[in-house]
Amino acid sequence: MNQNIERIEVFLDESKEPLQVLTNPPFKVKLDTLNIPDGPHTLRVVTVFKGGKMEENVVDFEVDNLPSPFIDGIDDGQQVRGVVEFDVLTGDYEAPKSKGRLTATLAVLSTIVVLGLIWAFFAFSGMSTSIVAANAVQTEESKPAAANADHGKELYAAQCASCHGAKAEGGFGPALAGNPMVGEADDFNKVVVQGRGSMPPFSNLSEQDLADLRAYLSSLGGKSDAGAAAAPAAPAASEADVATGKSVYSQQCAGCHGPNGEGGFGPALAGNPLLDKPEEFNKVTHEGRGSMPPFPQLEDDKLAAVRAFLKTK
Ligand code: HEC
Numbered sequence: 001m002n003q004n005i006e007r008i009e010v011f012l013d014e015s016k017e018p019l020q021v022l023t024n025p026p027f028k029v030k031l032d033t034l035n036i037p038d039g040p041h042t043l044r045v046v047t048v049f050k051g052g053k054m055e056e057n058v059v060d061f062e063v064d065n066l067p068s069p070f071i072d073g074i075d076d077g078q079q080v081r082g083v084v085e086f087d088v089l090t091g092d093y094e095a096p097k098s099k100g101r102l103t104a105t106l107a108v109l110s111t112i113v114v115l116g117l118i119w120a121f122f123a124f125s126g127m128s129t130s131i132v133a134a135n136a137v138q139t140e141e142s143k144p145a146a147a148n149a150d151h152g153k154e155l156y157a158a159q160c161a162s163c164h165g166a167k168a169e170g171g172f173g174p175a176l177a178g179n180p181m182v183g184e185a186d187d188f189n190k191v192v193v194q195g196r197g198s199m200p201p202f203s204n205l206s207e208q209d210l211a212d213l214r215a216y217l218s219s220l221g222g223k224s225d226a227g228a229a230a231a232p233a234a235p236a237a238s239e240a241d242v243a244t245g246k247s248v249y250s251q252q253c254a255g256c257h258g259p260n261g262e263g264g265f266g267p268a269l270a271g272n273p274l275l276d277k278p279e280e281f282n283k284v285t286h287e288g289r290g291s292m293p294p295f296p297q298l299e300d301d302k303l304a305a306v307r308a309f310l311k312t313k
């Protein structure tokens with residue numbers, strides 16, 4: 001069992017600062033290759049076992065950010081681009097049986113998904129801190145004690161827009177404009193500071209930054225009431241739909257798209273813009289695409305239930 005593993009540290013190139021420290025499975029790492037120069041790089045994965053023993057695995061890879069949307073595998077020496085997400089598998093976490101002494105071996109990088117322009121690495125790196133610092137300098141003199149929506153807007157554009165959309169309409173992450181959580185300071189702050197699912201933590205943000213972000217987001221309108229009023233014809237998903245959707249999803253989709261739609265071998269479906277485009281969503285699911293197999297037998301109402309379930313994620 002991996003209770004033997006105390007933590008896994010992931011380092012990029014010569015860096016002494018770990019890119020990420022993982023303490024619980026699944027050991028997922030996101031790396032934005034758009035933020036590192038093209039050319040050869042090294043990922044060093046250090047597993048620290050209880051009692052202090054360590055093991056090191058090194059993977060060489062090459063970054064080549066030419067414009068092309070998807071790849072879905074990585075091997076030693078392979079070229080990668082965009083943002084790569086992969087699981088670091090440990091001995092007991094579905095590691096390939098062929099890997100020899102599993103408990104001691106950190107098995108390989110397994111599934112890799114390129115998520116277009118999503119830059120979680122950004123959040124893990126020192127860069128986000130320097131951008132916050134830069135913003136802080138710009139607004140320092142005008143910074144009152146009260147929440148400052150302009151400052152929130154800058155923070156949002158620099159740190160959140162890549163995943164939640166330029167106008168907080170949603171993208172890789174769910175819509176934040178009109179999101180009821182914006183009104184719940186404690187919940188909001190917790191998700192942002194600690195991260196959740198595929199959302200990275202932003203522990204560098206101060207209480208003031210968070211208040212500014214909320215001030216900006218609540219100024220965007222699209223309040224939950226307004227949202228409901230804008231789409232009166234669409235019946236709210238019933239709990240039954242969500243339950244059906246969950247069961248279909250868990251059996252047929254979760255293996256590739258993650259138990260909560262957070263992505264895995266296939267892209268994230270939680271917060272995916274296709275959730276609001278039933279025709280396209282159904283088409284991809286019925287016909288398959290790329291490495292995604294077709295599911296012609298799933299009726300439209302089943303897929304509507306799957307979307308209803310994913311929207312709760
Ligand atoms: C790398 C992409 C990414 C970035 C950058 C990002 N988020 Fe998220 N965010 C997500 C995802 C994915 C979720 C859904 C998390 C889940 O599945 O539990 C999420 C969820 C949230 C939620 C919870 C929404 C809900 O309805 O439950 C809030 C609030 C939030 N993000 C705020 C922010 C703020 C503020 C920032 C900028 C400081 C930010 N996020 C940056 C990806 C991101």
Ligand code: HEC
Pocket residue numbers: 070072249252253254255256257265266267269272274280281284285289290291292293295298306
């Ligand atoms: C065997 C793995 C696998 C399974 C099972 C799977 N998918 Fe996928 N799915 C993928 C991959 C890989 C892609 C990306 C396809 C591409 O490269 O164009 C994808 C793409 C999608 C997309 C398009 C997402 C986008 O942003 O363009 C949707 C929608 C989708 N899948 C829905 C589903 C649903 C619903 C199920 C269950 C009924 C499911 N998938 C089951 C692997 C899978």
